[in-house]
Amino acid sequence: MSAEAADGIRWVPVGEAGEVRMGKQLSPASRDAGGQLPYLRVANVFEGRIDYGDVKSMGFTDAEKRVYELRPGDILLNEGQESLANVGRSAVYDGGAASLCFQNTLIRFRPGSAVLSDYAQAVFVQWRRMGAFARVAEKTSISHLGGSRFAKMLFPVIPxxxxxxxxxxxxxxxxxxxxxxxxxxxxxxxxxxxxxxxxxxxxxxxAPDGWERLPLKEVVPSVDYGISVALDEDSRGVATLRMNNLRDGRPHLNELRYCPQKVHSKHLLRMGDVLFNRTNSIDHVGRSGIWRGELEEATFASYLVRLNPDVNRIIPQYLVEWLLHPAIRQRVRAIATVAVQQVNVNPTRLRELYIDLPTxxxxxxxxxxxxxxxxxxxxxxxxxxxxxxxxxxxxxxxxxxxxxxxx
The missing domain is CATH 1.10.287.1120 (Bipartite methylase S protein)
Structure with a gap:
């Protein structure tokens, strides 16, 4: 059933504009079954691109392969996501990998003759951005778009x-x-x-000529812990950097939280302060950055520590680059201790690591x-x-x- 508006758009359910199909459900039996074929899942599909770097396999019968095998021009949409905003994230399958199927965490839209794949995907991107998928999704701990709900959405067919x-x-x-x-x-x-x-x-x-190798504590004589105060989103408070605000050696000021009470001057950030993320996931612990006065007043939360270098022996910028060096990140992870869902690096143990630096x-x-x-x-x-x-x-x-x- 379709309807045509005065502006020439013909509105049809998505399921009439093309074929809508959910992928095959992964089961213990399919993991070990014969006819193993690679399949795409939600972790492979990003907005506008498909990542073929981590593709799993499961068993497909010949009949299932005919149903679930992908063709160039098929559009894959994320059926379920923890983040409601990412439900419906989509990409066009370009046929870059042969004989790929898809799992039921994805929805496949195979456009009919009146719809171009790239046009349909552009529409789906707009729908996601405008919240159209979020409005029809089933909202639980994992938000689900659902193949049947998606198929009923009205699609704008134009010449x-x-x-x-x-x-x-x-x-x-x-x-x-x-x-x-x-x-x-x-x-x-x-x-x-x-x-x-x-x-x-x-x-x-x-250490080569002109360099020295010594314990970090000899050039970083002290550290300061951040504040332990319940933070909120009221920007009248003092901006407070948290563990998610350090990336690429510098602070990122999105998603800031604020301290609702007065902060002692010793906890305020100063130009050139070096911050080290002592508590995070194993992949992100050890993130570091230098404060360059991005805000007039700011402090830092207790998941971070401020390293106080002896500036007569090491410049703060070099210290940050050393902390971000891949070999040092590995050494930092090696001394981390596991806590509940996170790991922690004791600053005392950190300062026992050896640093190499030009004298x-x-x-x-x-x-x-x-x-x-x-x-x-x-x-x-x-x-x-x-x-x-x-x-x-x-x-x-x-x-x-x-x-x-x-x-």
Missing amino acids: LEEQRRIVEILDAVAESERAAEAAISKLQASRRGILLGSMAAITASE DLGEQKKLVASLEVCDRRIATERESLGKLQVMKRGLADALLDGKRLVR
Whole structure:
């Protein structure tokens, strides 16, 4: 059943615009059954791309393979997610891996002859962004879109020529996005190469000429713990950095929380303070960053500690780069102790680790300066990418007018 609006859009249920099918359910029997085939699951499908790097296998009969095998142009949508905002996240299968099937954590939409795959996926992206999937999803601890609910949603079918025009415009911006992302990846690889080359002493059998190897506590004589106060979202309080606010060697000020009471001056952040994340998951413990006065007043929570370097022997920026070195991250994880769902690094044990550093502060500054050149170029590319993403959303809003394309 369909309806045509005055503006030429023909509204049809998704299940009439194409075929909607849930994937095969994983079971203990299918794990060991014959006819093992690789399948995609929710962890493989991201917005606009499919990750083929971690593909599982289970048994499919010949009949099941005919039903669940993917074809180029199929669209896969996340059926269930802990985050309601990610329900319906979608990507077009490009046929990059042969004989792939899909699990029931995904919904497959196979467009009919009146719908282009890329146009349908662009509509689904808009639906997710505008909350259309969230409105129809079943909300429990895991939010579920549901194949039958998805199939009943009204899909805007427009002439194929107009679909192609929309896809071509969005693809042009997407190509620029991919170029910016490739540039960022290249710069990040270059930065990593500079870091590993400049700090090769860390993995050497002994410190080279001009370097020294000594316990960290000799150049970091003290640490300060953060505050242990219940935080809230009232921005009239003192901004408080938590463990999720440290990434890539610097503070990220999204999702800030605030301390509702006055904070002693000794707990306020100062320019050049080095923060170390002592409690987190095993993958993220040890995140570190340097405070550069991003806010007029801020403090830090007790999951973080402030390392106080002897600036006559080590500059704060070098200390952060040392903490972020892959070999040091591994050593930090090795001394972590397991707590409930998290691990903890005792600052005393941290300060017992050995650090390698140039004895000349000027050499430390030179090393850091070469890395900061990369950081500035990466920041410029990220800014460009951010502008492209805003532009793409604006074009999508204009081309896929939400007032017209959601019912």
